[in-house]
Amino acid sequence: xxxxxxxxxxxxxxxxxxxxxxxxxxxxxxxxxxxxxxxxxxxxxxxxxxxxxxxxxxxxxxxxxxxxxxxxxxxxxxxxxxxxxxxxxxxxxxxxxxxxxxxxxxxxxxxxxxxxxxxxxxxxx
Amino acid sequence: xxxxxxxxxxxxxxxxxxxxxxxxxxxxxxxxxxxxxxxxxxxxxxxxxxxxxxxxxxxxxxxxxxxxxxxxxxxxxxxxxxxxxxxxxxxxxxxxxxxxxxxxxxxxxxxxxxxxxxxxxxxxxxxxxxxxxxxxxxxxxxxxxxxxxxxxxxxxxxxxxxxxxxxxxxxxxxxxxxxxxxxxxxxxxxxxxxxxxxxxx
Amino acid sequence: xxxxxxxxxxxxxxxxxxxxxxxxxxxxxxxxxxxxxxxxxxxxxxxxxxxxxxxxxxxxxxxxxxxxxxxxxxxxxxxxxxxxxxxxxxxxxxxxxxxxxxxxxxxxxxxxxxxxxxxxxxxxxxxxxxxxxxxxxxxxxxxxxxxxxxxxxxxxxxxxxxxxx
Numbered sequence: 001x002x003x004x005x006x007x008x009x010x011x012x013x014x015x016x017x018x019x020x021x022x023x024x025x026x027x028x029x030x031x032x033x034x035x036x037x038x039x040x041x042x043x044x045x046x047x048x049x050x051x052x053x054x055x056x057x058x059x060x061x062x063x064x065x066x067x068x069x070x071x072x073x074x075x076x077x078x079x080x081x082x083x084x085x086x087x088x089x090x091x092x093x094x095x096x097x098x099x100x101x102x103x104x105x106x107x108x109x110x111x112x113x114x115x116x117x118x119x120x121x122x123x124x125x
Numbered sequence: 126x127x128x129x130x131x132x133x134x135x136x137x138x139x140x141x142x143x144x145x146x147x148x149x150x151x152x153x154x155x156x157x158x159x160x161x162x163x164x165x166x167x168x169x170x171x172x173x174x175x176x177x178x179x180x181x182x183x184x185x186x187x188x189x190x191x192x193x194x195x196x197x198x199x200x201x202x203x204x205x206x207x208x209x210x211x212x213x214x215x216x217x218x219x220x221x222x223x224x225x226x227x228x229x230x231x232x233x234x235x236x237x238x239x240x241x242x243x244x245x246x247x248x249x250x251x252x253x254x255x256x257x258x259x260x261x262x263x264x265x266x267x268x269x270x271x272x273x274x275x276x277x278x279x280x281x282x283x284x285x286x287x288x289x290x291x292x293x294x295x296x297x298x299x300x301x302x303x304x305x306x307x308x309x310x311x312x313x314x315x316x317x318x319x320x321x322x323x324x325x326x
Numbered sequence: 327x328x329x330x331x332x333x334x335x336x337x338x339x340x341x342x343x344x345x346x347x348x349x350x351x352x353x354x355x356x357x358x359x360x361x362x363x364x365x366x367x368x369x370x371x372x373x374x375x376x377x378x379x380x381x382x383x384x385x386x387x388x389x390x391x392x393x394x395x396x397x398x399x400x401x402x403x404x405x406x407x408x409x410x411x412x413x414x415x416x417x418x419x420x421x422x423x424x425x426x427x428x429x430x431x432x433x434x435x436x437x438x439x440x441x442x443x444x445x446x447x448x449x450x451x452x453x454x455x456x457x458x459x460x461x462x463x464x465x466x467x468x469x470x471x472x473x474x475x476x477x478x479x480x481x482x483x484x485x486x487x488x489x490x491x
Contacts, residue, residue, distance in 0.1 A: 009262050010233035010237045010240070011229050011232075011233040012215070012230060012233035012236075012237050013233065013237055015230070055240070055259060055260065055261060055262055056262060082149075082241050082244035082245070082248075083244055083247075083248065083259055084244070084248040084252075085247070085248055085251050085252065085257050085258075085259070086251075086252070086255070086257070087193075087257035088257065088259065103153075103237075103244075104149055104150075104152045104153035104241055105152075106152070169389075170340070171339050171340035171342070171378075171390060171393070172339065174339070174340060175337075175339065180355045181355055181469045181482075183484055188427070224484075264427065266426060267484065268357075268426055268466055268467045268484055269355055269357075269466075269469060269484065271355030271357075271467070271469075272355055272356060272357035272424070272467020272468065273357065273426065274357075275340055275355070275356070275357040275358070275359055275378070275467075276358050276426050276467075278340075279357075279358060279378070279379075
């Protein structure tokens with residue numbers, strides 16, 4: 001069973017992502033509500049996939065992405081954010097993301113992004 | 126400072142932004158949700174607190190700081206009852222005691238609604254201007270409308286005499302809700318906005 | 327007996343200074359602003375300054391100079407004297423100066439409500455006007471009504487209704 005770490009400052013949004021993924025057999029291994037917590041939980045929990053919001057208190061998602069990439073180049077990270085702007089997307093793509101989903105999302109979009117991310121990693125092994 | 130051309134461009138852009146915000150919120154709420162921009166106007170700073178009417182009524186305010194190429198404050202203000210309606214639509218507890226303490230889930234529903242609405246507006250404006258502006262996580266405040274607005278305009282008031290108001294209407298399930306979206310660009314950002322629009326022609 | 331329609335409610339907007347006589351009411355909605363009431367009980371005359379910012383230092387060509395404490399309060403005092411008030415009778419009541427957005431610091435260090443209150447107190451002290459009562463600070467906005475019949479300052483906020491100082 002693949003494990004997912006959900007990072008978003010809004011409880012409501014974390015629930016939405018969880019509700020989308022759980023029926024498809026993904027295990028939500030943890031949730032983080034700010035950037036610092038996200039980096040910490042990534043290290044502790046070693047998830048298979050991370051979904052990451054951009055706008056958060058105490059370190060935004062782009063910084064979190066950079067911090068995680070310093071330690072791990074390959075873990076799939078999917079941005080899920082309300083910010084649909086060129087600059088943020090470019091920054092995230094340069095640092096290395098698997099997908100970029102704009103909130104509010106269709107559940108299918110999140111499920112298929114996570115499924116593809118997991119398949120890709122497994123294929124690499 | 127604000128000529129007719131600039132104001133009409135801003136209005137068109139704001140309506141486009143509202144359209145995108147409507148689509149986004151409809152998806153979030155899983156039902157048709159419509160935001161319309163009635164008008165975009167400039168108001169002398171000291172009149173802002175009276176601009177929603179009923180300045181002594183209690184309202185819910187979701188405040189974000191916008192940072193990037195364009196900076197300023199963006200605020201969504203809802204009547205208390207409308208905030209409860211939104212919570213209900215999103216599957217939350219409508220009977221939450223909003224006076225004493227709102228629950229974390231209900232709070233995040235309102236914050237996420239504001240985040241998505243404000244981000245949609247910003248995304249639309251910024252893609253047109255080819256610039257970037259990111260709203261912060263919304264801060265929730267419940268207080269007298271007039272008091273909230275007076276504090277919000279405080280920062281701009283030292284430097285500018287006018288504020289930009291987007292008077293909007295929210296509609297869902299034949300229920301009309303009154304909401305006000307306010308964007309207060311810093312004076313230098315307002316100049317950039319103006320130049321950006323003029324040069325975009 | 328006064329009927330309600332004889333009582334005029336005068337809204338004092340941000341940065342404005344208004345003066346009136348009994349039985350009228352002066353009303354203001356305050357956040358971090360400070361409502362400064364100066365009154366003369368003998369002449370049944372009173373005014374309200376809706377102070378928005380502490381000091382005009384460093385600000386030029388203002389359209390609304392009375393938004394600053396250091397200008398609004400002397401302006402209100404002068405208007406009181408001009409309309410028959412006597413310096414020796416003048417008293418003050420103040421309300422407001424809340425810190426509603428505790429998460430948003432307006433200026434690093436201190437919040438604007440505190441700065442407004444300090445500036446108001448200093449201006450009143452400089453003009454030798456004693457402060458009779460106050461309802462200041464806290465995290466909530468206030469609706470204040472200054473009643474010229476009784477010189478009561480009535481205060482409503484989301485957390486308390488009908489306070490009188």
